[in-house]
Amino acid sequence: DAGVIQSPRHEVTEMGQEVTLRCKPISGHDYLFWYRQTMMRGLELLIYFNNNVPIDDSGMPEDRFSAKMPNASFSTLKIQPSEPRDSAVYFCASSLTSTGDYGYTFGSGTRLTVV
Amino acid sequence: LAKTTQPISMDSYEGQEVNITCSHNNIATNDYITWYQQFPSQGPRFIIQGYKTKVTNEVASLFIPADRKSSTLSLPRVSLSDTAVYYCLPYGSSNTGKLIFGQGTTLQVKP
Numbered sequence: 001d002a003g004v005i006q007s008p009r010h011e012v013t014e015m016g017q018e019v020t021l022r023c024k025p026i027s028g029h030d031y032l033f034w035y036r037q038t039m040m041r042g043l044e045l046l047i048y049f050n051n052n053v054p055i056d057d058s059g060m061p062e063d064r065f066s067a068k069m070p071n072a073s074f075s076t077l078k079i080q081p082s083e084p085r086d087s088a089v090y091f092c093a094s095s096l097t098s099t100g101d102y103g104y105t106f107g108s109g110t111r112l113t114v115v
Numbered sequence: 116l117a118k119t120t121q122p123i124s125m126d127s128y129e130g131q132e133v134n135i136t137c138s139h140n141n142i143a144t145n146d147y148i149t150w151y152q153q154f155p156s157q158g159p160r161f162i163i164q165g166y167k168t169k170v171t172n173e174v175a176s177l178f179i180p181a182d183r184k185s186s187t188l189s190l191p192r193v194s195l196s197d198t199a200v201y202y203c204l205p206y207g208s209s210n211t212g213k214l215i216f217g218q219g220t221t222l223q224v225k226p
Contacts, residue, residue: 042217109157
């Protein structure tokens, strides 16, 4: 398996623009997680899905952020409009179970810079 | 949610054994302990997990005493490539399946 695939690897955008981050989880993994990492706040869980259904979005910072999982092999995290404080590395992870009995597999991340 | 405490940073030299201890005094009965490793510019990577006593795999060993209030990740004969951030996380019923990362321990291996 190619692992969790995220695109793009790097994104530079201007404040106010819409940004869409993409994730392809490992086939057969029923759980998908979106994390954000910054120097100040570390790794933060934003939202997670089970069988394509959002289960917990309590970590989503505000209404500008939205996440979807239209099918088992694809998820998006959208920021509209983007702000400089959204600059971070965004990771997608997938797992067989919610408790991570076999570990979560993370993608390589998308480094977002909002100028 | 079980709170964890681990050293912010550690230094070591190549070839040495490194032990990173994590404190989790209020770990729930059904919680396991899992450790992740994160290299710069990469996502975290699952290393090892355990419930009690000792677990060993090709990467590391994990020691969990009988009271389960702490755990120690042991990396044998580290190399420069082991320089990374190491996270200790409890998981199970106490966190309803969500892995919550703390600040981790930054291990710097020197030549």
